[in-house]
Amino acid sequence: MEDKKTFKWAEYIFIFAFMVLIVSFSFTFMPFSLFLITLIPLPILIATYRHNTLPGVVIATLASIFFAYFLQDSTLVILVIAMATVGVGIGNAMKEGLSSKKVLIIGIVSSLITMFLLGLGLSLVTKQPLSEFYKETTDRIIEDITKIETTNEANIERVRLAINTFTLLLPSMLITGAVLIAGINFMAGSSILRKMGVPNVQALPPISNWTFPTWLSITYFILWPLSLIGTFPPVVSIIIKNLHSIVRWFLVLQGLGVLIYFLNTVRVPNWLKVIILLPVYLFSSWFLGFIGALDPWLKYRGRVRLYKEELEKEKEKDKQD
Template structure:
């Protein structure tokens, strides 16, 4: 026999629905827009904690209808509802099931990517507005702007090579690497969303499993073998070249991140001040040759754990 939703769930659900609607409306108020958008998944998350996925999903659906009734345009209401529901359900499921932080990160990232694709589909279908093309336009404009700045500040002998380097990334080439960039952006967004959510839950005396310290970050062997497979796949299946390239980029950043974690671990043995350690890591991250060294350290760390030395 199907279990009915209790009166308590209805009352608390209505309260959480009201909070979600208020947060959605505040996303249109400039001083509060960004902060409100970040907090959108929170009511859905609490619905999962207090009740179950069914109640949480219902709140997300009803929030869209309520926003349309109060006068917010349907597409924006749907976008807020999709974002809040997908991320809130993913976070709630990960925390309630007490999954490892990495698994919660994977689920949240996958949910965010799904939400982005669904939102892009809605924009293209109902508004005839291509978000992907708009992002590509912004990227091309940014590269051209940087190239112009270089041309203004460098002597003629140096400027030509640098300008060609930036202009070489044409629209089609940016489109080529766009999937990998999207995955990286979604992963970073999910990481910070999980961190912020943990802070909020801690205020309500809800304990969650934290990520390991950065110095102890060490990915599974699957990452290095994914990197190797992405290198080999185009040799046997040339039609997978774009997929393999984007997978390579994502895996490569993971390897570099592991190398940076090793370096952070080692410099922590000599340097006490966190600010200095962070500055060193940022310098390594933004200087290509040092970044390459971090990559090689990351690769070696998969086979030989530097932290045991």
């Protein structure tokens, strides 16, 4: 009995250390390490699933106290507490034995709540509305870039354009960001729990099997030209562009699934797959989106599967001959 208690406490300490490491490394190798921010809920998810909601909340609180005491950074405290919401939400949903779709939906809702909490926390810390804080931050960025001697007017204009685009597409970025946070933590959490020997853990299907409804592709081909037309009223134009951005992002995931499926048919090491996929996703997402949009009609994966089956049949015939 004491051995079990000792093991449980050791696991709590390990999960706490794991969370501190994730948060610490999230800001170490900027901007590449920012991806780790999405994994902050992961230790809380594991603690909630393995034990209960209370240990998960306690670990998040201790991590917040740790950063508040040693780094005296209120932003990190807000980030840890807010992101813990996602871990608690997904962990409890998985523990209840809900279907993977329901777990993902709960994770997305939890992620949106997290973003609201982050915004509320920043507003309380800075003692000003988020809109004013955002405007002040963007003005400071442009001012700092203007002070750099090597910066020309064209570069400053590009930064202004990037900030305007970010502001315009912020609603769609919040939604896709919520889906990304929920999906990554669900996939990583179920994988880790299975490796820990936990039976019957819910999991999403492999990315190579992901397919979305045909109506999503039809919507994409309708919204794409509409997003390029500048004759709509400003509000309508913003709605169209945000809807186009959301639909396109899902089709990029479908295109990524198609590409992963192709790579799985070839004997390629996993590290080489990552080297191939990462630049394609980062720099040619339009290509993945186009592949994903055409997938419901061209059925790439089905064609490859049939081709492989035909090859196997031919091999069997050759053996018989």
